Amino acid sequence: MTEYVIIGDGISGSSAAETLREEDPDSDITVITDEGESLYNRILIKEHAKGKLPEAPISIHDEDWYDERDIDLSLNTHVTTIDPDEKTVHVHQDENISYDKLLIATGGTPTQLPVPNSDAAGVHHFWTFQDARKIKESAESADDAVVVGAGLLGIDFAAVCGAQGVSGKYLMRGDRWWRYALSADGAEIMHDGMRDVGVEPVFDSGVDRFETDDNGQVTAAVDPNGERYECDFAGVAIGLTFNTEFLYETDLEMENGIVVDEYMETNLEDVYAAGDITRFYDVLLGEQAQNGSWGSAKEQGRVAAINMAADERSEEFQWVSSYSITHFDFPFLSFGHPTLGDDHAERRYSDTEWRRVAFKDGKIVGGVLIGDLSPQSTFKQLMREQREVADQADVLLEQSVDIDKLAPAQEQ
Amino acid sequence: MATSETVDRSPALRRVESIPADATVRHVDQLEPSTLTWFLEAIEAGPTAALEAADLEDGDVIVFTACYRIDRS
Numbered sequence: 001m002t003e004y005v006i007i008g009d010g011i012s013g014s015s016a017a018e019t020l021r022e023e024d025p026d027s028d029i030t031v032i033t034d035e036g037e038s039l040y041n042r043i044l045i046k047e048h049a050k051g052k053l054p055e056a057p058i059s060i061h062d063e064d065w066y067d068e069r070d071i072d073l074s075l076n077t078h079v080t081t082i083d084p085d086e087k088t089v090h091v092h093q094d095e096n097i098s099y100d101k102l103l104i105a106t107g108g109t110p111t112q113l114p115v116p117n118s119d120a121a122g123v124h125h126f127w128t129f130q131d132a133r134k135i136k137e138s139a140e141s142a143d144d145a146v147v148v149g150a151g152l153l154g155i156d157f158a159a160v161c162g163a164q165g166v167s168g169k170y171l172m173r174g175d176r177w178w179r180y181a182l183s184a185d186g187a188e189i190m191h192d193g194m195r196d197v198g199v200e201p202v203f204d205s206g207v208d209r210f211e212t213d214d215n216g217q218v219t220a221a222v223d224p225n226g227e228r229y230e231c232d233f234a235g236v237a238i239g240l241t242f243n244t245e246f247l248y249e250t251d252l253e254m255e256n257g258i259v260v261d262e263y264m265e266t267n268l269e270d271v272y273a274a275g276d277i278t279r280f281y282d283v284l285l286g287e288q289a290q291n292g293s294w295g296s297a298k299e300q301g302r303v304a305a306i307n308m309a310a311d312e313r314s315e316e317f318q319w320v321s322s323y324s325i326t327h328f329d330f331p332f333l334s335f336g337h338p339t340l341g342d343d344h345a346e347r348r349y350s351d352t353e354w355r356r357v358a359f360k361d362g363k364i365v366g367g368v369l370i371g372d373l374s375p376q377s378t379f380k381q382l383m384r385e386q387r388e389v390a391d392q393a394d395v396l397l398e399q400s401v402d403i404d405k406l407a408p409a410q411e412q
Numbered sequence: 413m414a415t416s417e418t419v420d421r422s423p424a425l426r427r428v429e430s431i432p433a434d435a436t437v438r439h440v441d442q443l444e445p446s447t448l449t450w451f452l453e454a455i456e457a458g459p460t461a462a463l464e465a466a467d468l469e470d471g472d473v474i475v476f477t478a479c480y481r482i483d484r485s
C-alpha cells in the first residue's frame with residue numbers, strides 16, 4: 001500500500017488528496033497543514049473582509065470530508081524538515097512521518113516591508129482566513145487607511161477600504177498600478193475605479209516607515225518624499241515569500257520557488273510539488289514560469305496526483321490561468337502570462353474598456369481585458385492552439401473578435 | 413434570502429444583494445473554462461447556451477462585479 005504525504009491543505013494540496021483517493025483507493029494519504037482550519041476558499045476571504053460574505057460559505061471542506069475519504073488530516077502541524085533519503089517528514093512535535101511519495105504544496109507567505117514598524121499592530125498582510133477576520137475588524141472601526149503594493153493583492157485592500165467606507169491612500173512606487181502589465185491607458189481605468197470607491201492612488205510614493213502610538217498601534221505611514229499619511233490601519237501586499245525554509249537542507253532544486261517539470265516532478269525521486277510554490281515548465285510558453293492563481297493551483301494538484309498514483313509520467317500540466325478583479329463596476333481579467341513575451345498589442349475602447357495581448361514568438365502568451373471580457377475564450381483557445389497571430393493584431397484588437405477573420409492556421 | 417428586484421436579461425441568473433450563510437458561493441475564478449464562458453455570455457447578452465452546459469446548481473452564488481444566483485426555476 002502506497003503512503004502519500006501532502007504538505008499543505010490549500011487548494012493544490014487538497015485537490016491532490018481528492019485525486020489520489022480516486023486514483024489509488026487503497027493507499028494511505030496524510031495531509032499536513034500548519035493552519036488551524038481545513039481547506040477554505042482563499043479567493044473569497046476578501047469578500048468577508050469587505051463585509052459582504054458571512055464566514056460559513058468560505059469553508060470548503062469540513063473535517064468530515066477527510067474522514068469520509070479516509071484521509072488523515074493533521075491541523076496546526078508545521079513541517080520543519082524533510083529527509084528525502086530516509087523518506088520522512090519531520091514535524092514540529094518531534095515526530096517523523098514516513099512517505100513513499102511526497103507532495104509539497106506549501107504556497108507562500110506575504111513579504112513584510114523592510115521598513116521601521118512594519119510589524120506594528122494594525123499593519124496587515126492578507127493571506128489566511130485569520131488575516132481576513134482581523135482586516136475586517138480593523139476596517140470596521142477605521143476612518144483612514146494606507147495601502148501599499150501596486151499589484152493584484154494590493155487592490156484587494158483598496159476594495160476593503162471602499163466597501164467598509166474607509167478613506168484610503170494607495171501608495172504606489174511608480175506612476176501607475178500594476179505597471180508590468182498595464183500601460184498608462186489601462187491603469188487609468190483602474191485608478192478611476194479606485195477613486196470611485198474612495199481610495200486615492202498616490203504615485204511615485206511608497207513607505208519609508210510607519211509611525212505608531214505608545215501602544216504600538218500604527219498611526220501613519222511616511223513615504224520616501226517625506227509625505228505623512230495618517231491611518232488607522234495599513235494593508236501591505238508587496239509580494240510572496242515562498243514557504244521553502246524546511247527544505248534548505250535538501251538538494252531540492254529551487255529558483256525562487258520549487259523547480260518542477262510539466263509532470264510536477266522535482267529533481268528528487270518521489271518528491272512532487274504543486275501550486276503557487278512551483279516554478280513549473282509551461283508547455284504553452286515553452287519555458288519555466290510561475291503562477292499565483294486558484295485555478296492553476298487546483299489543476300497542478302490534480303495533475304501531480306495523477307502522476308504520483310500512476311507511478312509514471314501520465315499527464316502533463318497544460319493550463320491557461322485566469323485572475324479576475326471584481327471590485328469595481330467594470331470587470332477585469334488577466335490571463336496567461338501578461339507580463340511575459342517579446343511583443344504586445346493594446347487598445348483603449350472607452351473610459352472603462354481596454355485590452356492588451358502579449359505575444360512570444362508570434363503566439364499569444366497572456367493578456368489583460370478590462371471592461372469587456374468577451375474575447376477571453378477566443379484568446380485562450382488561440383493560446384492552447386499555439387497559433388501565430390501577432391502579425392494579425394488588428395483582428396485581435398477589434399471590439400468584437402472574429403476568429404474566422406484570422407488567416408487559417410495551416411497557411412501560416 | 414434578500415434578493416434585489418433586479419432581474420437580469422438572463423432568466424438563469426438573478427442579481428442578489430446579500431448572500432445567505434448556507435449558500436454555496438464561488439468566485440468567478442473558480443469556474444471551469446466552459447462555465448466561465450457561459451457565465452460571461454449570460455451576463456452580457458442572456459444565456460446563449462443551455463444552463464445544463466454549465467456545472468452550476470440551482471441556488472449557487474457567483475461573485476463577480478455583483479453577486480449572481482443561479483435560478484433554474
Ligand SMILES: Cc1cc2nc3c(=O)[nH]c(=O)nc-3n(C[C@H](O)[C@H](O)[C@H](O)COP(=O)(O)OP(=O)(O)OC[C@H]3O[C@@H](n4cnc5c(N)ncnc54)[C@H](O)[C@@H]3O)c2cc1C
Nearest residue numbers: 008010011012033034079106107243275276292293294297
Ligand atoms: C487575498 C487573496 C486574494 C486572492 N484572489 C485571487 C483571485 O481573485 N483569483 C485567483 O485565481 N487567485 C487569487 N488568489 C491566489 C490564490 O488564492 C492562490 O494562488 C492559491 O490559493 C494558492 O494555493 P496553494 O494551494 O498553492 O497555496 P496556499 O493556499 O497558500 O496553501 C499552502 C498551505 O500550506 C501551509 N504550509 C506552508 N508551509 C507549511 C509547513 N512548513 N508545514 C505545514 N503547512 C505549511 C500553509 O499554511 C497553507 O495552508 C488570492 C490570494 C489571496 C491571499
